[in-house]
Amino acid sequence: MQRTEKQKVALSSETEEKLMKAAQNAFIKYGLEGARMQEIADEAGISKSMLHYYFAKKEKLFELIMRKAVLDVFANLRKILEENDSVMSKIHRLSHEYLDYLHEHPYLPLFVLHESHKDPAAFKNDFLPPAETAFTTRFVAQIEEEIKTGKIRPVDPYVLFAQIMSVCVFPVAAQPVLQGIMNLSADQYKMLLKQTQQQMPAFFERILNW
């Protein structure tokens, strides 16, 4: 009666990759409601019915994409913040590795943020389990520790973390608007992002160094 749920049917890894890519593109650009199953199917080179064959519901597919997006965004961040480095070293690594990653996936952060606004509590519950986000608490603790030992100047550690995130994510996520109001070409904006990447550590050094 209650058959075992077999969410994922076997499908060639090539097709799966194309499908996930197509779904990600559609959902990231248009959101859950704005994305069209037909478009996803077309872009993946399969029929619409195949989509329903593999993923019973649009919502399930969306959930999968969102989970992957959240995981990706935070896995890259976590990797750096959990290293055995000083705060300033981590900021340096963020400016290189994390920003490189974000530049390759510029739409991911906004996608996550947009969805989180619909129902923040539910979002946290579904996609931000405490175990996955504990690394931030540890990083904040590290900041407090370095302040206590006088390694860096005293600042509110939460504020510092929020500012690091802001300076990393916002220039990438807000590209269309920032580029628009600054009247820059796509190439000029790309250069601005490179500049931001280079200057970021120096900025935080000035804030944190005595």
Added chain:
Amino acid sequence: MQRTEKQKVALSSETEEKLMKAAQNAFIKYGLEGARMQEIADEAGISKSMLHYYFAKKEKLFELIMRKAVLDVFANLRKILEENDSVMSKIHRLSHEYLDYLHEHPYLPLFVLHESHKDPAAFKNDFLPPAETAFTTRFVAQIEEEIKTGKIRPVDPYVLFAQIMSVCVFPVAAQPVLQGIMNLSADQYKMLLKQTQQQMPAFFERILNW
């Protein structure tokens, strides 16, 4: 044959206000496709058909809301950046006035950003006319001027502007996610925003002062 388009029919200003508020809430939270006309009508206390009586198409209503949102977000920014003040004075005023405004309308920036991602070129064309955004170019020029005269340290003016925007907007816009990953309560996050507001000028003073 071609009757004059009378986009807006007379309607009591009280009803209009409730309607705009309802539409704004719905669109901001769920986006163009996610928002439901029924919900907007309900929240405004009118029937769904009245919505179509006043605004022929959902898209028209959305356009109105978006135009208002963009105007609001930039009018507040522009007001400060066009004053006859020094760069640092403007940063101080941003931290007070602009952040106060953003704290009262935390969802506006992300709404604008989300929509801009669907079709950046069209978005710029429809909602970011050069005349409305020229103030940023003037601000960038002012930064260059103050660098030339040695009033502030040399930095890339575009990068500086992007960073100012980042630090202002992102902590507000990303609240659900940042609050989630930092494991803070709503009240705790509100305090963090207040702290950010206070520390922001000092942050940029350290970057810009010799």
Added chain:
DNA sequence: GTCTATAATTTGATAGAC
């Protein structure tokens, strides 16, 4: 101007042949 009832359309989901 405002409503209820209904049409039209869009789009997600399924049936059934191959």
Added chain:
DNA sequence: GTCTATCAAATTATAGAC
């Protein structure tokens, strides 16, 4: 497994009485 054709549901849009 994959497709075409079709259904069902949701939602925008309109007609017509009052």
